[in-house]
Amino acid sequence: MEEILRTNDPVTLSFAEALLRSEQIETFVMDVHMSVLEGSIGVLPRRMTVARADAFRARAILRDNDVEVSERR
Template identity: 45%
Template sequence: MVEIVRSSDLVLVGFLQSLLENANIPVLVADRHMSALEGMIGVFPRRILVPDDHVAQARRLIADAGLGAELRHD
């Protein structure tokens, strides 16, 4: 799995998860349950991960949606 986006914006994370799943790209949203520790104040960002063989397609889809600035470049 490769991290492609990291964000504290829950709306963005939900949108990207939906976008990728609708394109049949498997998605794992990591750190989703950290909100129990942080009290929903947005301290810990959520990470969107996709399988290695879907990274290029996922990155292209996110960029085409106008959210290329959200992509990780690690």
């Protein structure tokens, strides 16, 4: 799995997930349940990951739709 997006904005996450799902790219959002630790104030970002084989195409799709992506590290 490779991280392609890191954000605190749940709307951005939902939008990105819908875009990638429409292109048959499976996503996995990490840190969803961290609100238990942070007290539901949204300080800790969520990370969206995809299979390494889909990462290049997923980043391109998100960039084409004006979603800021995490660059490969």
